[in-house]
Amino acid sequence: MASILVVDDEMGIRELLNEILTDEGHTIYAAESAAQARKIREQMRPDLVLLDIWMPETDGITLLKEWSKTGQLTMPVVMMSGHATIDTAVEATRIGALNFLEKPIALQKLLKTVSKALESSPKFVEPEEGKISQGTPASTSVPKTAVVESALLPPEGEYISGIAKTYFDLPLREARDLFEKAYFEHQMLIMGGSMTKISEYTGLERTHLYRKLKALGIDTSRNKSES
Structure with missing residues (x-):
């Protein structure tokens, strides 16, 4: 990755x-x-x-x-x-x-x-099984509003939105969908459901964001009227 x-x-x-x-x-x-x-x-x-x-x-x-x-x-x-x-x-x-x-x-x-x-990328290495390659931050101090760079997983046995860490055993597409659903549910929670803030924070166009959330089964009906 x-x-x-x-x-x-x-x-x-x-x-x-x-x-x-x-x-x-x-x-x-x-x-x-x-x-x-x-x-x-x-x-x-x-x-x-x-x-x-x-x-x-x-x-x-x-x-x-x-x-x-x-x-x-x-x-x-x-x-x-x-x-x-x-x-x-x-x-x-x-x-x-x-x-x-x-x-x-x-x-x-x-x-x-x-x-x-x-x-030829100086820092990209194909991930070994069970490991994830991430981009390198420009500095060790990244402001809270910065683009999300990495996903911190919970300790063994803990859950993210009810999803156990054992989803590493799932096929890539299924595991990614589960993680993305948990990620966007978390963003909707901390952003108060603001599609504008989530769009800016994640770097996704609003149209693509709505399509992504719909595909993941996340209800966005209450945000449709948001400007």
């Missing part, structure tokens, strides 16, 4: 990559702009970044240069674009990008590129 930051101004692309890579067992952080990507990078260091080239205000190449100059380009970055020229791809590689994905992104090409990029 790896932490992957997806930076793209197209909601459809963010949601598609989130669904595909989440199914592969990765933890996805989404940013719709360079500004959001900067904030996430300040709070944690992902194992991999999928970065769109053409974005409003600040494009991917400019953001890549910023990270390179400030010493934050310490993880592999794969650029994405449907209109990039060879010169643009070469420039991105010169700055420090590892690879390039052309849109529309083919599923097998995406998975192969991600797998190859993670092999």
